[in-house]
Amino acid sequence: MTRTKKTAVGVAAAAVVAVAGLLGGILADGSGPSAPAPTIQERAAEPSAQILAGFSPGDTTSLVKKLEATVSASPKDGESLALLGLAYEQRARETGDPSFYPLAEKALDRALTAGADRYLAETGLASLAASRHRFKNALVLAEHAESASPDAAAPYGILGDALVELGRYEQAFDAFDHMVSLKPSIASYARISYARELLGRPKRAVAAMKLAVDAGSASAENAAWTLVHLGNLYFNRGKLDEAQRDYELALQRFPHYIYAEGALAKAEAAAGQYDRAIALYRSVVDTMPLPEFAIGLGDTLTVAGRTAEARKSYALVDVIQRVLEANGVRTEFETALFDLDHDRNVAAALARVERAYRDRKSIDAEDVLAWAYYKNGRCPEALAHSQLALRLGTRDALKFFHRGMIEQCLGQPNAARAFLQRALDTNPHFSLLYVPVAREALAK
Numbered sequence: 001m002t003r004t005k006k007t008a009v010g011v012a013a014a015a016v017v018a019v020a021g022l023l024g025g026i027l028a029d030g031s032g033p034s035a036p037a038p039t040i041q042e043r044a045a046e047p048s049a050q051i052l053a054g055f056s057p058g059d060t061t062s063l064v065k066k067l068e069a070t071v072s073a074s075p076k077d078g079e080s081l082a083l084l085g086l087a088y089e090q091r092a093r094e095t096g097d098p099s100f101y102p103l104a105e106k107a108l109d110r111a112l113t114a115g116a117d118r119y120l121a122e123t124g125l126a127s128l129a130a131s132r133h134r135f136k137n138a139l140v141l142a143e144h145a146e147s148a149s150p151d152a153a154a155p156y157g158i159l160g161d162a163l164v165e166l167g168r169y170e171q172a173f174d175a176f177d178h179m180v181s182l183k184p185s186i187a188s189y190a191r192i193s194y195a196r197e198l199l200g201r202p203k204r205a206v207a208a209m210k211l212a213v214d215a216g217s218a219s220a221e222n223a224a225w226t227l228v229h230l231g232n233l234y235f236n237r238g239k240l241d242e243a244q245r246d247y248e249l250a251l252q253r254f255p256h257y258i259y260a261e262g263a264l265a266k267a268e269a270a271a272g273q274y275d276r277a278i279a280l281y282r283s284v285v286d287t288m289p290l291p292e293f294a295i296g297l298g299d300t301l302t303v304a305g306r307t308a309e310a311r312k313s314y315a316l317v318d319v320i321q322r323v324l325e326a327n328g329v330r331t332e333f334e335t336a337l338f339d340l341d342h343d344r345n346v347a348a349a350l351a352r353v354e355r356a357y358r359d360r361k362s363i364d365a366e367d368v369l370a371w372a373y374y375k376n377g378r379c380p381e382a383l384a385h386s387q388l389a390l391r392l393g394t395r396d397a398l399k400f401f402h403r404g405m406i407e408q409c410l411g412q413p414n415a416a417r418a419f420l421q422r423a424l425d426t427n428p429h430f431s432l433l434y435v436p437v438a439r440e441a442l443a444k
Helices: 003-008 014-022 040-044 059-073 078-095 100-113 118-131 135-148 154-165 169-182 186-198 202-215 220-236 240-253 258-270 274-287 291-303 307-326 332-341 346-357 363-375 379-389 397-409 413-426 435-443
Strands: none
Touching: 059 078, 078 100, 078 118, 100 118, 118 135, 118 154, 135 154, 154 169, 154 186, 169 186, 186 202, 186 220, 202 220, 220 240, 220 258, 240 258, 258 274, 258 291, 274 291, 291 307, 291 332, 307 332, 332 346, 332 363, 346 363, 363 379, 363 397, 379 397, 397 413, 397 435, 413 435
């Protein structure tokens, strides 16, 4: 393992002595004090959490109107323009409506022209680019924000996020380590957790995410966000009871939190409680129509034998994807994976993935490309990319399943069985659609 990977997972190395001292050794063993809540600038770096500190759910509608009025009266008020751009990003996060993205971009660009604080505006633009899956742009913008304020932690989070998605993991983990050394927070703990998960260290990933839970405990929404991600870590290890516990705790802290309800729907479906899952998914999709929720609803309806209803949900996925694309969100990998998993236009899906892969070579991109080659009967090429998808040692049941099916296609029954069994051992609930396929293949 390289020195960079060691720092990212918190093992003893000279490069992280200062970090370990600052955090009381928590990167090594998961113990230590909780951290302060993130600053406004750090919140601007978190596309998955509140973007502007001090916002509460429901506040942003009125805040947007006030800022719009201010900007209308004073078109060159750079600071108000920057805040308006961040508020639009927050509205996108709260509602799932991507039409706020172009509004945010326009406001933040105007803010820079009007002389707003470069750090805040460029951090907002970097976060926006990441939210739109435009990771090369996010990388450049995060570097600009970092140069405007070298001692700020937030740009390193976006920088690391972009580098992860571009497949540049050593640099990404360096960025995350530097971020946590500058400011232990929800944002930095969550990213350390993600790095550990990528490197196949789920227990240490859980330890870091628990620190994020503690760091966000003063805010109901922060606590809910971290609890959902902690639950996801348990779900990915097949620990369904622990996952459901954390999703329910998230809802106790922040009732009707959409991401907790969506995660709980997934857990209920995995447990075979299809009616409960369908009801939850319907409520979530009605409130926030995101592809992941519509796909989850469709897949649950499918396994419940309600195929006509499933088709309607899948049709909604297509509509949502078109709306995302119209507002500047890149969705090639997501739309392709949906098509591949549902045997729709697999040749066109492969073409989309091949184009997108030129710019984005993460392990997830490698895995989708491998699956696309498999679905198109090009199994030798699929194997090469599956090997790259597993290069970090990530314990991902779906990636193991894909590899097992590819090995089966190549006439390697022993390797196929080993990977299919590994998928089920890692998480026996990894996919409503594919768990039965894996079990059937192993039963032969």
